[in-house]
Amino acid sequence: MGSVFFIVLRRMRAPLITLIVIYAVSVLGLVLIPGVDASGKPAPPMSFFHAFYFVSYTASTIGFGEIPAAFSDPQRMWATATIYLSVIGWTYSILTILALFSDRGFQQALAASRFRRRVARIAEPFYLICGCGETGGLLIHALDRIDRRCVVVESDEARIVELELEDFRTDAPALVADASQPQTLLLAGLRHPWCRGVLALTNQDAANLAIAAAVRLLNPGMPLLCRAELADTVERMTGFGADYIFNPFEVFGRLLAQALHAPARYRLHRWLTGTPGTCMSTGDDPPRGRWIVCGYGRFGRSVVSWLVRGGMELTLIDPDVKAAPGFRVVAGSGIEEAVLREAGVAEAVGFVAGTDDDINNLSIAMAARRLNPELFMVVRQNQQARRELFEAYAPDLAVVPSEIVGHACLALLTTPLLPVFLRQMEQQDDEWARSLLARMRLELGDDVPESWSVRLDAVQAAAADAWLERRASLPLAALLTNPAARESRLACVPLLLRRDCGDHLVPTDSGDLRAGDEILFAGTHGARVRQQLILRNANALAYVLTGRETQSGWLWGWLLGRLGRPPAGAA
């Protein structure tokens, strides 16, 4: 607010001084020019009081007439001059104010001060998202759906305008500014006590790197998630100590490799990190055999290295034959059928269309599918806006870098235990994943489940914590029971139990929980809400554990205690 106020004052100096001078000259003239009395004889001039009164109502165009007495002709002459002078003065002032409000710099100052106030007023955990491109936009929507707040900084004004038009449940302050400037980050709440993490998600590696440096130097303890597309940037970000660095191509390459040699694990991964509420597609698993990779850029390199690790035979298509020594490279862009034939499309099992041009990728993919309809198609989609085209083409796998990074960030932010589970899952064999997947499908249905973690402490689970103060353990089965009907089970599956930093994958229902345990669940939203009831409400917990219905509030429990009977929850 301060800077806006000062800008207004500063710009208004000239018009205000003009007005003061005009008023002073007008008043002075009136107190010097002699008047005339009723009989036409000269009378003394007006006093300051009357002159000021006359100028005040004349300058504001109210015009009461000649008060206190009829004017002499010299006075009328002066009054005419006064009228024109004051109109000029006021017009000048009003025009200056109007020009000020339409001034771009002023509006930016106004927006910045409003943004600063909104950020300062936040009194709940929020994330600072730098870059509201496709990844950022996806993340903002996903965070909004689960009622997490965020503050957005984006350099493109059009994106912020789009963001403001959309319907959000939470209030997300947004600022048009360059996030790589440290001052912008500070303005957006880098040192705000409720800031829970900074996400550097702009589409420029250099900007993300600058954000990483600023965050580490200005608030060293702040969790930092970065997007990077070049290996060099990843290295430098690691140097700055970024907590998580997402290279979309690397993440996808790893996933593709997983899909090739452990399809069930891959499915489980996609299922757990998908957007909750969407239906999980049940596509085919990628086949093993000869693959063709079209386009050997950042994405192509990553995919090729993971395919090689997966033991696939490879042929590359790239305009630059010498780009990839050690591989068979067919020169061409991939759009020409002759090039595709030469690369052996007819004998291949998989095809990756991975150039950085969406329309090229689609035309390559269509040509390849025409030549070999059985091909497993992996198509890179660079822009979210082209989703309809890619859906119509229906590749076996669409690679959308923004979605990959968005989902990875989301999983990390909402359920920190989930990445732990996913890492541990990689140590398990595919049969294990297949059986877990089957169990989850059976219990949760085909929709992507929510995943959440629960910590048995006084903050997140008051009732369970109170129970554990008296008993050594709480059966895990209690958290899986429907608090409305004890015979039925909640639609959720425990995935991971963390106790004193030791992790147990997929704990059995008969297991016991202790105070301070952290459990990761996957399940429906309804199950999550009901489970929270069990954890927080002593009556619900008592019912789930004993089957006895108690309806005691605090007062009733206290009265029963006075009468020597155990209160609910202690039964």
Add this chain to the structure above:
Amino acid sequence: MNLEKVIFGFFIVLAATLNFGFFVGDIGNPVYHHVFELFAAIVVNLIATVLKFGDRTQIGAIHLATSLVADLQLVAAACVWAYATHVTGEGMTASITASVVSLSGGALLANIVSLAILIAETVMMRR
């Protein structure tokens, strides 16, 4: 030489001198305190105040504050004058003159503070 600084200094000093001109003389005697001088002091003080708008520094803030105090005192003096001459009609008696002049005396003090800040600022710049 910066013309803006010249104008700034000119108005601050002129505000103080006009104020002093009105204030000086026997406090109860209207002969020494002409209302034209009061008018000039008010106008110049208002201009000096507006000139001080929009400076975000600490010194700028104090400058503005002293000017606002001077304006307040002078406007109060003018109000007392207008009330006595036009509303009650008792005219510039010794007691009315004394209260008008003492109010302008307060404004003079604020203007002197403003002058002192101006001088201090200039001296600091030279160093």
